[in-house]
Amino acid sequence: MADTAKYLTELKSLLSILQGRRTMVFAYGFMFAFIACNIFLIFNPNDGSSPPWVNRIFTNSTSNSTSYKSQFSSIYSYFFPNNLTSIVENSNSSKENKFGMEWEFMAPNGTARETLRLDLIEDRLRNTRMQILLSSIQDIGGLMRRLLRELRQVLPMGINVSTMIKNASLMMLDTFVDSIFRFVVDQPMVPSLSNFAPVEEIGRAVQISSIEGDIPIDFPEGIYIRNGPNPLFGSLKSTVSILGRSSETWIEGEGMLHAVYFRKDNQGKWTVSYKNRYVESETYKLEKERKRPSFLPAIEGDSPAILAAYLLNHLRFGKVNKYISNTNVFEHSGKFYTVSENHIPQEFDIATLKTLDNWDADGAWDRPFTSHPKRIPGSGELVIMGVDVKKPFFVLGVISADGKRLSHKVDLKFKRSTLCHEIGVTEQYNVIMDFPLTMDVIRLVQGGPLIKYDKEGYARIGVMPRYGDGDSIKWFEVEPHCTFHILNCFEEANEVVVRGCRALGSIIPGPDMGHNKFEWFSRGFKPIVTSQENLDHSAEDGLFFSRVYEWRLNMESRDVKEKNLTDTNFSMDFPMINDNFNGLRNEYGYTQVIDSDASCTCGLPKYGKLAKLYFEENENRFYKEERDCEEQIKVEYHTLEENQFCSGASFISRHGGCKEDDGWIISFVHNEDTNISQVHIIDTRKFECGPVAKITLPQRVPYGFHGTFISKPAQCW
Template identity: 60%
Template sequence: MAVSPFALHVNASANRHSVSPTFDHLTKSISPALKPIWKELQQQLPLKKIDVSNAVKKASGMVLDVLVDGLYRFVDQPYPPSQKNFAPVQEIGEAVEVACLEGELPADFPEGVFVRNGPNPQFGCLQTTVSPLGITNETWVEGEGMLHALLFKKTGDSDWSISYKNRYVESETFKLEKQRNKPAFIPAIEGDPLAISAALSLNQIRLDTGNKFLCNTSVFEHSGKLYAISENYLPHEVDSQTLETFGVWDFNGDWGRPCTSHPKKAPGSGELVIMGIDVKKPFLVVGVVSADGKELLHKVDVQLRKCVLSHEIAVSQRYNIIVDHPLSLDVSRLAKGGQLLKYDKEGMTRFGVMPRYGDANSVRWFEVETCCTLHILNTFEDGDEVVVRGCRAMTSILPGPDWGENKFDWYSRGFKLPPKKRENGNEEEGFLFHCVYEWRLNMETGEVQERNLSGTHTSMDFPFSNGNFIGLKNKFGFTQVVDSAASSSCGLAKYGGVAKLYFDEPQV
């Protein structure tokens, strides 16, 4: 089982007796409090063929479930009006035709399917648990993965059939909770420190993993196959037409850890460059998968000093580019009353540039102004420089506000534009403001040049580029946008909540 920031191992041990008790002896030795559970177990399993060790394991699991049901009260979290877009939707079953259309599809528009992924709580709402140990909350990133597909089929010279369907990504943890028909995992990311520690332990002992396999962040294609993925586990292969989940892709058993939500296809070779983080050494590993998806060609420990929540890896024609920013994960902080995730505003941000098949010693590190960059728009080589374009903020949106602070007030202040600072220099407002930013890393001199490309009145994140130009110099990019830009050093047009960037415009 792989370890990840949201799927933590908690080691537990028990004294094992060398004797194997007979079934009758085991029955007589059971505490009266467990008699009802044992009776149910006897009804479920044939007595003559019972495996005693499995029976004890199942009985223990049932006892722990009773304990959790007695100690923890699950409460639905409300959705304030400003957060209605996070509310879940229901699976609709078969595809339905989209009858209400505006505009026209271009004549050369290809047939195919557009698939997006996002968190969608299985039981209607995000959950909060209340217990004698404190409170824990599910966060907005923890809903189960749901795929939404638009299918485009040409029915004539200019006629189209467009249909929509959605479906959950059926990971093992999703199926486990669906079978129980109620939440099984105690939220274990946000909450009172003691309650989080207990949640991680109980989840691990009862359910074999500290948290759910979310599968809710993105989808990607490789070698003609479609995968749904999130940071805390491996990719799940899905059918692009039916959205059925086929199973986990573990790179033929050669990748024993989670995988980044945003792997990149290397330009030219078609190889897939992946990355996986962990809360224990090795903290960050980079891999290269063959173009046909059948072989893990390269795997290397980058030898970071700590675990960072490095969300995305980037590629150029010759290099892999890693982001090392001061957003770290440290399990030991839980025992000290801290949070698992921590963003250090005084910490160091740097980019690591390594040859495609390089090792830890081949990484060239470039220190830049402290910031948080979770999402990369594109990277490419320009002469001696490696150019990185991404969405940059002064503070990370994760882990969110300090425990006990009003999170909606914190988000509101964080996204106010333009940013305002206190007298001591710390951000009072606008600290979550994201701009499209460019770093030019000179591989010959080691120099770094930085600049804001999108101006001071537009917060932009979740960038996207044409996949055919990943790793190559490109003219256009797209991002989610909060407000219209007053000025920018690249051309910008706004379409509703999406901004289109023109990088071939004269630079100011």
């Protein structure tokens, strides 16, 4: 009982945040009961199908009764010194309700049956620590069970105790959150950030009449579509509370689809239209119905604030964070999906952009889903993966070509949760990137960040037979790096070749607390220089500078050869290739190119060029700091006009083209001087020339992430 007394004392201390807010005491009592009962459900569920917290607590099932000991039923009398029966008997007394709180228990017909006034706790309470929540995990269940038994004994017949307490508890948790956490704008919208701001949803198609140049006659009919963040309530938010600050990261914000439809009549005349629409995920609909921000940011910020957000989001909504679905769009077996890797994809109607349903491979996929699934050369199957903060950390799957079944699913037995964004495929293998950008709840509980790039950590690349398991992977140790995007992977003789955009640090999630976020981001976008060349050089300078890189993994000798393919003049990311060569040896690739000056000015990435990569043609460049000659590939640049920046670029293959690079790059381009957004079509065989067509859109399109072109889907033609 000594431990019991200790926990009770600590819980009283934890309630000190109610100082001056006595009407909230009852909400706090329930809140800590819920947190203690469910913290294991969040981090260490018994299985992958644990029901929501309300089903664990408010059911008549006793299957889990042994896991919640009754030894702490004394907590009930400690926090509720008045017997509930006496409260019922005295509910109609004239005694002043100094807490200003009433409970009305409703009969099935909706009439009030009883009004209970709850005089609860009067003690003034002191300091708080989030760790206390973890110390009482298995001890507080008795409170809820004792309370339910008491209520069933004293309440009028016909009252659904479970529903009543569930609804009251949710209301109290909401009141608690609203009184303790204050939502604030994360970053002022200065002019240089204007096109990161959200836009209004149009929903309907708007025909476009302003086209400069000509859409090529052999350009395919289809839909160019891109996803991106569009915060529902005007901007990204932070919360401030006595627990500290937690913030949404720059990659968050509800997903919005932006689609441009290309149709051609029998005379070869083009009709072009544009529409946009929110991805209506479960959490989007929840917050839209509430008409206010509700989910507490749970990724970046002070550890106690993030832990509180994690727990309170789960208790209130059954989810620890929003399903933003803002990163990529892909097609499989004639259906279309939008995705972000913290949840499964959402299927949508390509004609209307209406969100239809979650896609979980007929119930077989029960975890997060990569933003970059890869189609297997030849078979049409789809290789997917899901990373999670809890075990299993990394699961790989293969979905059938018809999209109806999950034909393979395997835990790769990772020892850490790596924030891997993309997977690679070759004709025979799956390629897995494991680099030291990790998610760690234990680190968070100990006061560190949830997501962290450890520059001293190990990095490796795994090559796995298509339907292998964790033990079948051949791992290759490589230099520490952060690679979010893979250009391509292929087999060549006894080697597996992997090409991607590699940086020395991670832009996600942001700096450690205490650092100036704007300064940290601005330094990260600086070009790579030596300390001798720049006296103001910092370890954070050029941290995000991404170069095209190649790893050659010898499957027989297990040797690794790795090198940069591009120089330090320009940082590149968001790569793309001709999709017909995915998993096969290819000669060409394309990337968006960072404008370092513009990105340093605003502290977020802006892309002022596009690059064409010639993997089979080399250029030799001399690096004086290395005093030798490093072989680089040939690169051509398509430079946008001043203060114009692109996003969502995609390669479109020319139908009947005989060359891999025969086609176009299509991209959203925004002019920050005129605040006008366009779509540019660029001939990849004349890459350094101007666009063949510029299509002016009816409204601004914010900067976003990945785009794709879908040729003439049956639903629209």
